[in-house]
Amino acid sequence: MSVTKSFGRGSGGEVLALQDVDLHVGKGELVLLTGPSGAGKTTLLRTIFAAERPEGGEIVVAGRNISRLRRSSIPFLRRNIGVIFQDFKLLKDRSAIDNVAITLDIRGIRRKESHARALEALGAVGLAEAAEKRVSCLSGGEQQRIAIARAVVGVPAILLADEPTGNLDPELSHDILDLLDSISRRGTTVMLATHDPMVVANASCTRLVRLERGRIVAMEQGVRAPIAPPRLLTPTPQGLDAGVLQPAEALS
Amino acid sequence: MSVTKSFGRGSGGEVLALQDVDLHVGKGELVLLTGPSGAGKTTLLRTIFAAERPEGGEIVVAGRNISRLRRSSIPFLRRNIGVIFQDFKLLKDRSAIDNVAITLDIRGIRRKESHARALEALGAVGLAEAAEKRVSCLSGGEQQRIAIARAVVGVPAILLADEPTGNLDPELSHDILDLLDSISRRGTTVMLATHDPMVVANASCTRLVRLERGRIVAMEQGVRAPIAPPRLLTPTPQGLDAGVLQPAEALS
Amino acid sequence: MIRPGYFVRQALRGMRAKPMIQLAAVGAIAVGLLLVGVAVVCALNVERLANHWGRGTQLTVYLKQDATRARADALAKLLRSRHEVARVRYISPRDARKRLGESLGSRAALLADVEPDFLPASLEVELSREADGAQARAIVALLGAARGVEEVDYLGRWAQRLGTLVGLMRTGAILVAAIIALACLYIVGSTIRLGVYARREEIEIQQLVGATPAFVRAPFMLEGALQGLVGGALALLALYVFHSIAAPEIEGALASLLARLDVAFLSPLQLCLGLVGGVLLGLVGSTVATGRYVEAA
Amino acid sequence: MIRPGYFVRQALRGMRAKPMIQLAAVGAIAVGLLLVGVAVVCALNVERLANHWGRGTQLTVYLKQDATRARADALAKLLRSRHEVARVRYISPRDARKRLGESLGSRAALLADVEPDFLPASLEVELSREADGAQARAIVALLGAARGVEEVDYLGRWAQRLGTLVGLMRTGAILVAAIIALACLYIVGSTIRLGVYARREEIEIQQLVGATPAFVRAPFMLEGALQGLVGGALALLALYVFHSIAAPEIEGALASLLARLDVAFLSPLQLCLGLVGGVLLGLVGSTVATGRYVEAA
Numbered sequence A, B: 001m002s003v004t005k006s007f008g009r010g011s012g013g014e015v016l017a018l019q020d021v022d023l024h025v026g027k028g029e030l031v032l033l034t035g036p037s038g039a040g041k042t043t044l045l046r047t048i049f050a051a052e053r054p055e056g057g058e059i060v061v062a063g064r065n066i067s068r069l070r071r072s073s074i075p076f077l078r079r080n081i082g083v084i085f086q087d088f089k090l091l092k093d094r095s096a097i098d099n100v101a102i103t104l105d106i107r108g109i110r111r112k113e114s115h116a117r118a119l120e121a122l123g124a125v126g127l128a129e130a131a132e133k134r135v136s137c138l139s140g141g142e143q144q145r146i147a148i149a150r151a152v153v154g155v156p157a158i159l160l161a162d163e164p165t166g167n168l169d170p171e172l173s174h175d176i177l178d179l180l181d182s183i184s185r186r187g188t189t190v191m192l193a194t195h196d197p198m199v200v201a202n203a204s205c206t207r208l209v210r211l212e213r214g215r216i217v218a219m220e221q222g223v224r225a226p227i228a229p230p231r232l233l234t235p236t237p238q239g240l241d242a243g244v245l246q247p248a249e250a251l252s
Numbered sequence C, D: 001m002i003r004p005g006y007f008v009r010q011a012l013r014g015m016r017a018k019p020m021i022q023l024a025a026v027g028a029i030a031v032g033l034l035l036v037g038v039a040v041v042c043a044l045n046v047e048r049l050a051n052h053w054g055r056g057t058q059l060t061v062y063l064k065q066d067a068t069r070a071r072a073d074a075l076a077k078l079l080r081s082r083h084e085v086a087r088v089r090y091i092s093p094r095d096a097r098k099r100l101g102e103s104l105g106s107r108a109a110l111l112a113d114v115e116p117d118f119l120p121a122s123l124e125v126e127l128s129r130e131a132d133g134a135q136a137r138a139i140v141a142l143l144g145a146a147r148g149v150e151e152v153d154y155l156g157r158w159a160q161r162l163g164t165l166v167g168l169m170r171t172g173a174i175l176v177a178a179i180i181a182l183a184c185l186y187i188v189g190s191t192i193r194l195g196v197y198a199r200r201e202e203i204e205i206q207q208l209v210g211a212t213p214a215f216v217r218a219p220f221m222l223e224g225a226l227q228g229l230v231g232g233a234l235a236l237l238a239l240y241v242f243h244s245i246a247a248p249e250i251e252g253a254l255a256s257l258l259a260r261l262d263v264a265f266l267s268p269l270q271l272c273l274g275l276v277g278g279v280l281l282g283l284v285g286s287t288v289a290t291g292r293y294v295e296a297a
């Protein structure tokens, strides 16, 4: 898998949220994205799952140019990308398990199976007991973990984690980093945006990218080597388009 | 000022969110509240500004029992309490400055003055330039800082900060902790809920309280001495009730 | 303490920010009042029509052969003293004969041999607009029992049919107006409620930072009143346009039959009432709808 | 690929979770269809009334003094051959005299000296239900020019008034029905739109995690169809109740004047159309309303 992004002008109104960001990420990498508040981390992640369209440059995922994707293909792209949103984006008046299962439901997976897998994912973030509680009744950290469970339950090809530990205590943060690490080692490309120095210090990333005011100002090798050197996979456009590429099966 | 809380049963459905929490906080203290996700930190703070009613026990603020407060008095209580919400609770489709100024607007302060003071508060959190931007267009950290500016702009008698640095980088976190410290030194009672060990390490608190599963499991003295020993102020009920106690004037 | 300027600004901001909610509420109020207005104008004109035709309501009191002119005059005087009677006219036997001759037209020769006072004298009584069926029947009964009266002829078959029809139309218009008014009240209420519901978070946040219920409510109420005013004005405008189009048609259709009948529009007072009704509708709707979320917090 | 069961469950969940939105939409649809239904039933019965009274439409053809009975029979035969004519009856001079006598009542003695065939013979022509004013006028013109015809007497003044009135009612009912239908379409649309608007975040989130527009829309469409079905059923039920209450009243009022007229209700086909209309209204409304937010993301 190969990801290429570069922008002439940033998205998001008059502000240049991103400027000439150029980044190649290989399959199975775990890239840490840091930078001060307002650096453009979230915007960069949002362009990858086509929630934001760049004014210039191109983003290539699995050989496909995201910025020129047909609108109708976007859902199928997103099914291969798990996203942990900074503001969670949970359905507040539904149960935790419904929120997690939705990523499977939209692919037409049977309710029984989707609920079993969702429960498993909730267990992985330590919330198996809270499965039936409404999201609005849960604490900040619990909500964040539901967002994490939702992002990983589909075993996506790409995982975008935007500040996934902002509401978690050190112990839980550690567990979550372990979870992301193991997901990445199984072949999922992980991009993790954070400003928590503890996360930066503890995550076994393959690369550390520092953004400032929309530009990459530093890029270091991480402690971990990528499981595979960055290479171009043969594009699987029909997989992305038709939604038949089910990473869960593809990867196991 | 004296705060007393104790619960027989916790609020929030069947879960015992808080159990027999007993805590006295004096004027000008800065109390750190820590504990794992779901410990009850947020619930504890919410009971203080009467967003949650305890099933048992009582909360006394400035000599008034919050849990038996008339519904119509709650707004006037809240005007003396600044809250930084864990999930921000900002008006998404209004400008940053409108969000900050609202705490002054509801007291009938002239638009000109309220905007000037709101701009000042935004400056204190490093967002003077973003004043006119819509909240939904701002990054997670920017939104958090607006929430902080809104909580402090009224110079409240009590400041409740729920995970105020979860979306901020270390540098900004530091600035915000400094801000809270200086506010506390000017006489505002601050209660800061966090699981960020860096905050716990750096904040010059008067006390450190650790919650777990709704109970206080540890309480240590902090690095800083309270500006005044815990004492009972003469209650100012008419101030809380009629909203004439304007801390801004009272403290300056 | 709090300047009204703040609320006006807030209300205007709210209206600019969520035009869809405003349009829905304004639309519901406008449609509601328009329908009620249509019903009222219809009822109004049916009423006028009934009065217009009702004015023609006549009794013919045939006098006995032996009744004197003095007796007839006494009866006429008695009738004129009653407020439900508009006019009384004495028809002498000679007049009656003349009329019968006219009504026979080309066959009037038939009456050539008939003596002038063969037909009885009569009183033609025209009831006033205000007189209803019950009063008319009372007079008929009264006259039937009076000395010197042979027979009272009351309302022809067609006039009666027409009266029934007009009565049905009136009842129908009132019934339909009532249904419409209730239905529109429901719709206006639920539309405003939905609009407030869509902004419940805003209300919650305002209250969390210490806004009083009155503070939260004021912009909504102002908004509601404005919606009502605009909705009411739109309804009256639309009603006026309908009236301008329909009135000449209806008048034309009636003109060939009747002397002249203007299809009336609402009076200035009624127009004002419509606007006030709109404002009240918006105001009360907003107040009730906001109450839910203001109380809940 | 995706089981319909999922959408049914989602739709039901949505309806349980936000009953207020459902009630608003169901109410708007019910009220809209009810009003249209009232207008339709009114128009339907005005039509029936017009036909019923229209059946009584009669022409009286006075024959010339010198016209023979054979001529009269020829004319009657000619008339009977026309489909707009229902019945033709020959009135001899003797019959005519008898009738006049009856209409004069106690003053019939007046005719004692009149010779039996002083009055002209005539044909009483009753037009069929289907015959409209234009056809009637054509027949009048035809007869006026026919040999042996002295004069044609067409519709009395009251019958004409009644006809005009019924026509006005029909036009009014259609006009009002059109206004109502448009107005209700607007209100239903904006109510459904508001309901979807209140749930825009849900739609946004679903799309962010990869739901196709069809997936997001399906529960809303199902919900809309259900709202339409329930709203339609409620409207028909309410209409039926109104009918049950109003019909005997109206029939009673008419009974004293006319032989008998049932106030008709909607036919089974029309009832089905009402339900289908409700479902379509809800379905189309939801689809359009959801489109906005599905497209936007």
Ligand SMILES: Nc1ncnc2c1ncn2[C@@H]1O[C@H](COP(=O)(O)OP(=O)(O)OP(=O)(O)O)[C@@H](O)[C@H]1O
Binding pocket: A011, A012, A013, A014, A015, A016, A017, A035, A036, A037, A038, A039, A040, A041, A042, A043, A044, A086, A195, B136, B137, B138, B139, B140, B141, B142, B167
């Ligand atoms: N929709 C938008 N319209 C206008 N400006 C935007 C929009 N989204 C983001 N921005 C601006 O772009 C800049 C980068 O935002 P972004 O959310 O990417 O920052 P970030 O690195 O995620 O920050 P944080 O760590 O605070 O979450 C910010 O200054 C923000 O105000």
Ligand SMILES: Nc1ncnc2c1ncn2[C@@H]1O[C@H](COP(=O)(O)OP(=O)(O)OP(=O)(O)O)[C@@H](O)[C@H]1O
Binding pocket: A136, A137, A138, A139, A140, A141, A142, A167, B011, B012, B013, B014, B015, B016, B017, B035, B036, B037, B038, B039, B040, B041, B042, B043, B044, B086, B195
């Ligand atoms: N409204 C509610 N209804 C039911 N349970 C609730 C409600 N609010 C909170 N809880 C439960 O109470 C417990 C304490 O929640 P609280 O939000 O106080 O935790 P917290 O210490 O703030 O956690 P975090 O650090 O994750 O924010 C949690 O288990 C939560 O699920």
Ligand SMILES: [Mg+2]
Binding pocket: A041, A042, A043, A086, A162, B139, B140, B141
């Ligand atoms: Mg961000």
Ligand SMILES: [Mg+2]
Binding pocket: A139, A140, A141, B041, B042, B043, B086, B162
């Ligand atoms: Mg919390």
